[in-house]
Amino acid sequence: MRLKSIEINGFKSFADKIKLDFETNITAIIGPNGSGKSNVADAVRWVLGEQSAKTLRGSKMEDVIFSGTDHKIKKNYSTVSITFDNSDNIIPIDFKEVTIARKLYRTGESDYFINKSNVRLKEVRELFLDTGIGREGYSIIGQGRIEEIINGKSEDRRAIFEEASGISKIKYQKNESQKKLFKAKDNLTRLRDIIIQNENRYTFLKGQSIKAKTGITLLQNIEKAEFSISYKEYNYLNSNFTKFTETLKISKEEFSDISKELDDVKIKIAPLKEELNNITSLVEKDINELNKITSQKNDIVNKKNVLNERNKFIKLNNEQSLDIKEEYKSNLEKINSEI
Template sequence: MRLKKLVLQGYKTFATKTEFLFDEGITSIVGPNGSGKSNIADAVRWVLGEQSYSTLRGKRTTDMIFAGSQSRPRAGMAQAILTLDNSDGWLPIDYSEVEIGRRAHRSGENEYILNGQKVRLKDITDLLATSGLAERTYTIIGQGLVDQALSLRAEERRALFEEAAGINHYKLRRAETLRRLQETQRNLQRVHDILAEIRPRLTSLKRQATRAQNYEQISVDLQNLLRIWYGYRWELAKKEIRRSRETAVSSEKTWQTSRQKMRVQQENADDLRRRIHRL
């Protein structure tokens, strides 16, 4: 894997789009003081996720954006895109070329780009950490770092070498795993505490649960019995109504018959009175 291209636009002294191509081997960037040589190295650090503005020779996000000049207005955004040749598969991603970009806005917002897609800073750092290109590794060695390294104590120098070798990535992952394990253990302890608090009440809770289940079963049985009883009463009522109707019809017939007989008897009585009157 190697650095193939760097494109800057609106970053520090690079107001317009500027492209740097890096061939295989050693590339030297020369120029007078103040021409922006150090800004190129800062841009590489910045794209790789550097969060310390003092390391980038600034104080805030807006210091990364072109501040303007007598002939050019200030830029509203800074952008840097780094292209890496990944044909050897050094980075664990299925691309032969990997583009990593970063944008900074005057609002203070930062955006991170991976092969044209917006991603999180963590996505960038996790990808780079596996290859030794994380933001705090020594892929980029600034002025004075060698002298500083030589003056370090033995344990500090060992920590520096471990960081340069990319061991810190695995240490961080180990620390994160331990932190999650401790958190899991704390959660497990809380579960044990809750169980210890609930256990004395389990017998009572079981009785309550049994009562609730019995109540539900009894309610269901009662509903079934009520349906049967109401059905039985309904059938009795229908039979009683039917008998009453039959009795009413029979009574009506008896009444009509009696009425007819009374009419005949009345006519006979009238006829008898007329005969008596003629005598």
């Protein structure tokens, strides 16, 4: 098994996408401080499933995403993929070339891929057990890591030795099996509790079962009785239906005869309707003429009343004029006598 290439995009100081191809004759990468050597090592550790931001020299996991500079805008995601030559089948997967990739967004969403297939972190970790390449493997030792191993706890050194000796995978499988065993024991305990509860309820449920069977028998008897009654009602209704059908047939024949007579009457009435319509139109004309004559009569009566009033007024004026004339005569005579 051999490291073949690393592809980095948006991880820490690598703003642009780069790809590092490792040929067979490469033994080391050297460079000045700040050139990004440690970031490459962090990228390898990160893509293999590192979850501690402190181990990656950051305060939070979002710090591994390129945060931008005066000349480059910040990235919204970070992605790293690492490719191994698996010709010797050390990695337990049926591929001659294995590519592991990890992608992290600023929203906190993270995806893992094995040969472009989306997988869980657990599958990535299990894939590299006993290969020395895992997140805690001895193949990746950063700055100060040797001092930590020497001065650290014996349990931490033991994990490295177990990884190097090839028993970490067996130990991992043992732990997983123990977890499943403990879970199975818990399920057995719950099952025993359920059995005890069911045993305590058995007598009660048995009595309920007898009552239920009795109830089912009674219900069946009731259904049979209801069916017998319904069958009798059905026969009665069926016989009545036959009678009603015959009556309906006779009524239909009578209705047909009546309809024929009605059609004959309609044919006979048609000329009378036409004549009635003519008479109605003549009557309407006469009514219109009568209305006109009545209107003229009312106008004449109104004029007559007006003339009568005028005549009365004239007569009254004539009478007044005669009285005035007599008075004038009397005054004239007086004047003449005085003269």
